[in-house]
Amino acid sequence: MKLRAKTLIFLTLAFVVVITLAFFVVRSVVLNSFSQVEQQTTVKNIQQAQQALQTIISGIDRTSTDWAYWDDSYVFAQDLNQE
Secondary structure: OOHHHHHHHHHHHHHHHHHHHHHHHHHHHHHHHHHHHHHHHHHHHHHHHHHHHHHHHHHHHHHHHHHHHHHHHHHHHHHOOOO
């Protein structure tokens, strides 16, 4: 085999190895970055959902407390029970 053919085969194999290694390195870095971003976004969305639910629960609590006094007043007006 001539030197030119050996050099061409060596360079081709070296190129394939370098490209393959670069692919896996970049892939792992990009996947890790996307994973971190996805995790941060998920945590943020969960916190927003919790805050929204807490706001709804607070509103229901205020409304039910207010209406409970009205119910007691209505019952008192009907039967004049001091309790």
